[in-house]
Amino acid sequence: MGRDGIAGLVCLAASLGLLAATRGLPDASLLVPVGPGFYPRIVLGITAALSALLVATDIWSRRRRTPVAAEPPIPANYLLVVLAFAIVGLYVALLPFVGYRLATFGFVAALQVTLEPPRNWKGWLAVAATAFLTTIVTYFVFERYLSVLLPRGRWTDF
Amino acid sequence: MYELLLAGIANILQLKYLLPLFVGTLVGVIGGALPGVTIALTIIVVLPFTFGLDPLQGLAAMTGVYVGGSAGGLITACLLGIPGTPSAIATTFDGFPMARNGEPGRAMWLGIWASFFGGLLGGVFLIGATAPLAAIALEFGPWEFFSLFVFALSMVAGLTGASLTKGLLSGAIGLVITVMGNDPVMGAARLTLGIGFLEGGIPFLPVLIGVFAFAQIMTDIEKMRAIGTVGIAERIPTLVVSQLRVIGEIFSRPFLLLWTSFIGLLVGVLPAIGGSAANMMAYDQAKKLSRHPERFGTGTPEGIIASESANNANVGGSLVTIMAFGIPGDIVTAVMLGAMTIHGIQSGPLFISQQPKLAYGIFAAYLVAHVLMVIIIAFSARPMLRLTTVPKSMLIPIVLVLCVIGAYSLNNTMSIVYVLLVFGVMGYALVKFGFPLAPLILGVVLGDQIEINMIRAIMTDSDPWLFFTRPISGGLLAASVVSVAFALWQHHRQRKRGAPADGDTDF
Numbered sequence: 001m002g003r004d005g006i007a008g009l010v011c012l013a014a015s016l017g018l019l020a021a022t023r024g025l026p027d028a029s030l031l032v033p034v035g036p037g038f039y040p041r042i043v044l045g046i047t048a049a050l051s052a053l054l055v056a057t058d059i060w061s062r063r064r065r066t067p068v069a070a071e072p073p074i075p076a077n078y079l080l081v082v083l084a085f086a087i088v089g090l091y092v093a094l095l096p097f098v099g100y101r102l103a104t105f106g107f108v109a110a111l112q113v114t115l116e117p118p119r120n121w122k123g124w125l126a127v128a129a130t131a132f133l134t135t136i137v138t139y140f141v142f143e144r145y146l147s148v149l150l151p152r153g154r155w156t157d158f
Numbered sequence: 159m160y161e162l163l164l165a166g167i168a169n170i171l172q173l174k175y176l177l178p179l180f181v182g183t184l185v186g187v188i189g190g191a192l193p194g195v196t197i198a199l200t201i202i203v204v205l206p207f208t209f210g211l212d213p214l215q216g217l218a219a220m221t222g223v224y225v226g227g228s229a230g231g232l233i234t235a236c237l238l239g240i241p242g243t244p245s246a247i248a249t250t251f252d253g254f255p256m257a258r259n260g261e262p263g264r265a266m267w268l269g270i271w272a273s274f275f276g277g278l279l280g281g282v283f284l285i286g287a288t289a290p291l292a293a294i295a296l297e298f299g300p301w302e303f304f305s306l307f308v309f310a311l312s313m314v315a316g317l318t319g320a321s322l323t324k325g326l327l328s329g330a331i332g333l334v335i336t337v338m339g340n341d342p343v344m345g346a347a348r349l350t351l352g353i354g355f356l357e358g359g360i361p362f363l364p365v366l367i368g369v370f371a372f373a374q375i376m377t378d379i380e381k382m383r384a385i386g387t388v389g390i391a392e393r394i395p396t397l398v399v400s401q402l403r404v405i406g407e408i409f410s411r412p413f414l415l416l417w418t419s420f421i422g423l424l425v426g427v428l429p430a431i432g433g434s435a436a437n438m439m440a441y442d443q444a445k446k447l448s449r450h451p452e453r454f455g456t457g458t459p460e461g462i463i464a465s466e467s468a469n470n471a472n473v474g475g476s477l478v479t480i481m482a483f484g485i486p487g488d489i490v491t492a493v494m495l496g497a498m499t500i501h502g503i504q505s506g507p508l509f510i511s512q513q514p515k516l517a518y519g520i521f522a523a524y525l526v527a528h529v530l531m532v533i534i535i536a537f538s539a540r541p542m543l544r545l546t547t548v549p550k551s552m553l554i555p556i557v558l559v560l561c562v563i564g565a566y567s568l569n570n571t572m573s574i575v576y577v578l579l580v581f582g583v584m585g586y587a588l589v590k591f592g593f594p595l596a597p598l599i600l601g602v603v604l605g606d607q608i609e610i611n612m613i614r615a616i617m618t619d620s621d622p623w624l625f626f627t628r629p630i631s632g633g634l635l636a637a638s639v640v641s642v643a644f645a646l647w648q649h650h651r652q653r654k655r656g657a658p659a660d661g662d663t664d665f
Contacts, residue, residue, distance in 0.1 A: 004324070007591040011327060018334065018349055026346055032613070033620055036341035036348055039609045043333045050327040057323060076380040084379050085583065088558060092579050095562075096572050108555040115382055116551035126552075134556050138563060146210030148567040 001055075002062060008054030015047040080115065087111050099153030104135045163285060166518030170218060170526050178208075178215045179523050182222025183530040184538075189223070190230020191242040191542045194378055194550070197227030198489035202371050203557055205363070205493055206564035213501040214516055218523040220494050221477075225277060225527035226534065227490075228470050232269035233539050234546060236462075237262055245469040248441035252454065252461030259457050263397040267404040268459050269466045270535050272415070275408060276467025277528045279419040280426070280474020284481075285521050288510055291482035295507035300614035301625050305634035307604045307611070310485045312638040313428065315597040316645030325645070328593045332601015333608065335360055342610050355573040362602045363496040364565040364578040369598060370489055371561045372582030373589040375554055382550060397539060407459055414444055414460055415467055422468030426475020426487060440468030470528070477524065480505055481517060485604070492599050500568065 001009075022044065025037030091107035098106075108131035118124045142148040152158065169175060182204060189200025201223045208216030231246025236253035249269055256265035298306065315325035338349045339359030350356040408415060418440035425436040444464035445454045454461050476487040484506030486492035498505050503513060510517040565578040585595060615624065626632045 003591050004321070007324075007593070008327075011331070015334070021349055021351075025348060026344070032343050033616055034343075034613055036344050036346040039341075039612065040334075040337040040348055043330060043337055043605075047327065047330040047334055050323055050330055054323045054327060077382060078380065080382060081376050081379050081586070084376060084554075085586075088582070089579060092562065092572075092575050095575070104559055108559060111555040111558070112551050115379065115554060116549060130552050130556070134559055138559060142206065142563055142567065146207065146567075148206070148209070148563065149570050150563070151566070151572065 002058050005055050005058035005062075008051045008058060012048055012051035012055065015044045015051060019044040019048065083114050084111065087114060095151045097153055097155045099156050099158045100150035101135055101139055101158060102153065102156060103151075104138065105131045108134045159285070159289070162514055162518040163521060166515070166522035167526065169214075169515070169519055170522040175215055175218050175519070175523070176526070178211060178219040179222045179527060180530055180534075182219030183226035183527050184222075184534050186223035186226025186228075187230035187233075187531060187534050187538070188226075188542060188545060190227035190246070191233045192546060192548075192553075193234055193240045193242055195553070196243055196374065197224060197245070198370060198493070199374055199557065200227055201490050201493045202367050202564065203560045205367075205497060206560060206567050208497055209500060209567050213498070213503055214519045214523075216497055216501065217494065217516070217520055218527075220490075220497060221520055221523040222527045222530065224473050224476075224490050224494075225470065225524065226531050228277075228473050229270065229273040229466070229531050229535065230542075231469075232273065232462075232466055233266065233535065233542055236265040236269055237539070237543060238546070240546075245437050245472070246465070248437040248465035249462055251441065251465075252456070252458050255455065256457035256459075256462070261399075261457070263399040264404060264459075265457070265462060266397055266535075266539060267399050267401065268407065268462045270532055271401075271405055271408055272463040272466035273470040274528050274532050275415060276419040276422060277470035277473065277531075278525070279416070279467070280423055280471035281521070281525050281528070282474075283423050283471075284474040284478050284524060288478050288481045288517070288521075291478065292507040292510050295483055298507070298630065299628070300611040300618065301628050301631040302634065304608060304611040304615060305625060305631040305638070306483065307485070307608045309634045309638045309641070311597065311600055311604060311608075313641045314600045315594075316641050321592065322642070322645045322649055324591075324593045325597050326642075328588065328595065329597035329601040331588075332598040332603075333605045335365060335598075335602050336362075336605025336609070342606065343613055355571075359606075360577060360602075361568060361574065362599075363493075363500075363568060364574050365581045365602050366489070366492055366496065366599055367561050367564055368578040368581030369585030369588070369595055371557065371585075373585035373595060375557060376582075376586045377589060378550060379554065408463055411460065411463060414447070414463055417447070418444060418464040418468045419471040422471030423475040425468070426472035426477075427479055428475075428487070436468045436472040437465040440464040474524065477520070481509055481520070482507065484509070484607075486600065489596065489599060492603050495603060 019041065022037040022040050026035055028035040028038070087107065087110050091103055094103045109127050112127045112130060118127055139150060143150050170179065185204055186197065186200060189195045190197060201220055204219060204223050208219055211219070227243060228245055231242035232249045232253065234240045234242040235246040235249040236257050239250055239254035241247045241250050253265040253269060311329045315329040316322055336359070338356055340346065340357055341348055347357050421440045421443060422436040425439060441461055441464050444460050445451045448454065448460055450458070476491050479485050479487045480491045480495055484495070484504075486495045495505050503509070503516065561578065562575055565574045566572070568574050588595060588598065616622075624631070626635060
């Protein structure tokens, strides 16, 4: 099974699961001819049908497809993507605990170092300067000028 | 109308509106000029800054980004041969050869003035057509609105991406997202998965930011360390040219300017297609209609004029759709719609009659942004080339911080940031599985309206055949079927020609 088939199966499972979750929704009342489950069931039914179609199309097209010499793909750095997601996840998780300023400084520095490790002290200085300036500028613009109350740290009170 | 427009221009020329408009246009030009940074990503970055502004200030800034971004791509397209945005791809075909032939100033200024005049023609349409179209939309009942939204969604699903099934499924996923939370009539909690804050539903802006920004940024990260940075030319010759000569060159081809601007407008009005298709379609038309098609690709002015006039006229067309019908034609207008919602403004047929000052303020901002765009590019083209050397490793964390702030500042709670992260992962996964994101976004934007109008229609008259028998509603549903059939035919034709069935997805 190809990626379309896998995607279709995931969507099919999710839509059927959610469709099952609509069973407990109340039916139509005297005032309203359609209940809260009416529209979600239509939408989830369509989603399930399209997902099944995607799976079927994938299986069908794989049977019919003659193998052709594929061009060498551009190597994708998935490890870097996983690391980037992990750093963003950690940033979001730490925001309420260490506060916006510390978390943002750490996040900007860590992600820069991960994406392009500095080769000399100038590189490290640029990383620190970018992290510092991003934190300070966004903090002052949003907190002071645009009145956005950025998260304070529960652990740090900062 | 003209009094309102003049009042709007006078209003927008006040410093408190002119400043955000100028900054928006400048940021748009920079975002447009940076290869890999799209207008949509630029407007997402600008979004949180607009929350603290008054509605017209915020929307002026966003209009500036849209106009500036649509033109900014021509700088790198002409001078480096790298389109700053997808809407400047066709500009590269003749702009760069002309620059290499020793006329970089002529190439760039042809692009700037073509953008300016194309944009102004788009503005004439925007100002002239929005009110009449809105008046038509005012005649619509819930059946017609339901069918109109279904038509918009089917069109986006059919025309974006390589697979029709995936396009439709992507739109359906968007609709599923909107059914989570309390239902609009009885207030019963639906599909909340036991998570308390989902009872209020999922706001579409964090979904939009998460899905789009993460998908683009993570796709860029995938390619990091595998590709080199953009190199800038060692020495750019002078960009000074006779402006009258360049403008004369454009006006000596009036039909080309009008026709390609019209193509841009039409593509803008129709949801889904966007500036990237507008410039290619206009370039293709210019080549077909030219007496010397063989000159295309060698540095002919027609190629630059066609591409740039179309992509800026496209902006006017997109704004018409959002202002008259409340339907965002692309990600940029979806963000603008989100910003309007945050300010408590309902976009749609009543917008122009209920908020004339704001509507004409946007028209005025659109027109003034074109003047600002010319001035900004004239003075900053050279320094902007230097900006292309800013490493992605520096830009990406800053953009992500602004995405987090953008989501957080919607209601100052972390739960919205978690939504952003979840949809960020989902957006990247969808792109990796080859799903187009535009139908999903439109599904999320229109989902509530589709449901509400469907229920209103059934509550008014329970006969479901009314959706088909009322002329406009039936016509729109027929158009939906035609658009899906057209997409099927198009995919079938592509497959016959040997094009891959699955391709990379973009907007």
